[in-house]
Amino acid sequence: MTAVAGTDTARRVEVRSAGRFLFGAAVVVLCVWVLVPIYLLFVNTLSSPQEVSGFPKTGIPSFDFGSISFFLNFAGVLDALLNSIIVAVLTMILSIGIGAPAGYALSRFDFPGKEAFRLLVVMTRAFPLPLLALPLAVLFIRTGLDDTQIGLAIVHTVLALPFAVLITFSLFSGIPVELEEAAWTLGCNRWQAFRKVVLPLVLPGIVASAVFAFIISWNEVFAAAVLTIHNRTLTAFLVQNLNVSPLHLKFAGGAALVIPALIFIFAVRRYLFAMWGIANR
């Protein structure tokens, strides 16, 4: 009897350790998946041109700063970086400022055309930008929005808005309406209940969807290339040139694009994790 129980426990331990192994392996694979390309990017950025195009590779950077210093001295890189940040932050503010109220309305109120609205808001992503860019540019030139950061931020907001609306919609839906009702019975008006009860609960999620808007704006090339000239964003600025540049400079440019985004995500990682926490509940 005890022997049977013993093998049973042993098997259970076996299964558990196999599961743990599988879990560990999955973690390693995912980490490698993300980290290896980034590692290669940095190794090649910090290698001399000969090492980048030569074989065999050592896999260890030689800390040759030629490619990097070429970049920093390339006229306009720093301005473009600043523009990228400004446009991305404006996009963040606009898309949350417009998207969050829409998400709140979708989750709390019933109104005619609600389903149609949810579908239509995604439709803004159905038209490819190269198709819209020409009429948009003509309009922008005529109205004076052309070549301004706010003009570009408006276009990027249109791209980011569907995600902002849908993410905040699911965030607000995750907060029981009873919490708000309880606040009303305790003397809060609608706005106070929102500010004091709902907002603290959804804030991490809102910040995460703002990060998403930031990334969308950061990565967008075509509109940025057509709608701005002097106020180029970094992405538009670099992608224009990098496409047809030698390999070692492509790596350096890639690193220049990736590093600020990595720093930004690292700075707000707490809020990203918090959003996933909410989503899991």
Add this chain to the structure above:
Amino acid sequence: MPRHISILAGAAVALSLTAPAAGAQVLFWSNQAAPIEETQRMREQVLSGFDGEVDFQPQEPGPFITRLEAEFQADKGTIGLVGALHGELATYTDQWVDLSDVDLGGVEVIPAFLELGKLGTEEQKYLPWMQANYVMAANKQALEYLPEGADLDALTYDQLVAWAKALAEQTGSPKFGFPAGPQGLKHRFFQGFLLPSYSNSMVTKFASAEAEQGWNMFKELWQYTNPASTTYSFMQEPLLSGDVWVAFDHIARLAEAFNQRPDDFVAFPAPAGPEGRGFMPVLAGLAVPKTAPDVDEAKRVVQYMMQPETQVATLLATNFFPTVETTLPEDLPASAQALGPAIQKMTAADDALPALLPVGLGDLGGQFNQVYTDTFERIVLAGQPVRDVLDQQAQTLRGILEQANAPCWLPDEPSDGPCPVE
């Protein structure tokens, strides 16, 4: 965090409102010299000598055209000067101001190029800015495998195939390379070299028996071509790494090989086919749009760009050769010393057969190129029957030319109405 956000937001709004307005500089909108190192040299070594301010902005083809069209439609613009290829400038003939009053001093511009710059009108729509071409380059190690009796400067396609075969068989791996990657200029080879050399035509005899013969030759050549060619965009890199010993490409995309290891490589003319030595000169021009904010200042930049010293500086910056009569300095970089004579031999050869870049296709240019790329992929990569592919692609080609209503250009015979595809 909310406080941080509001600080960040405040800063962003403030900065966006105080962004400096553009000064009185001329915006030089170009789709040439786009590789980042060329851009850098254009700014630092060519345009820095101008006694005004020029903002040189090279562009990808898509945004380049979209932005220009937007300014034409809005009838208001910020672009002061446009640098583009002949065919692209020919698309917007009505939008350029007459440059015949630009005082070039005693500079002698190559007359044939000046004539092209009129775009069939009475006015000087653009001034020829710089020219380039495509040539072959080889690692000197490859020369000992040249077939017997072959003259490097007067090679034929059959000799090239024999050479590539000898290289593949005797070195153990295929050593011919071809820029068939996504950014490679493969379509220019078919349009300007392969088809003219075999059929004396780029468009009209696209599906002829002669063209079929040319494709069959290329199919054979492909057996001895490094299979990584479908990833190559610039042949200078595989040449330098030794993966490829013999290659075809645009001179600007070969230059780095000659500059880094001048003693290891030779440049020579493209091969000849039964009809002659087809090649495609590339002519870039400078035009001033009617929507330019300051036409006179833009004309001053054009005048500066046409000076012999500027033209030599442009050669050093971009590997594009001058369009004016000038003596080249002796201390030219190795690439110009090697590539210049190869171009010279090719364009002056007895059997020379120049083919122009497509003219008058406008935004259908991309689709036109795609026909040649598709034909290559179907015949050579997918191994489909040559005749069937040519017949089907000829239909598409005909449709594009009729839609663009584009008459024939060299080497095809002039036509009334759209260029026919037989």
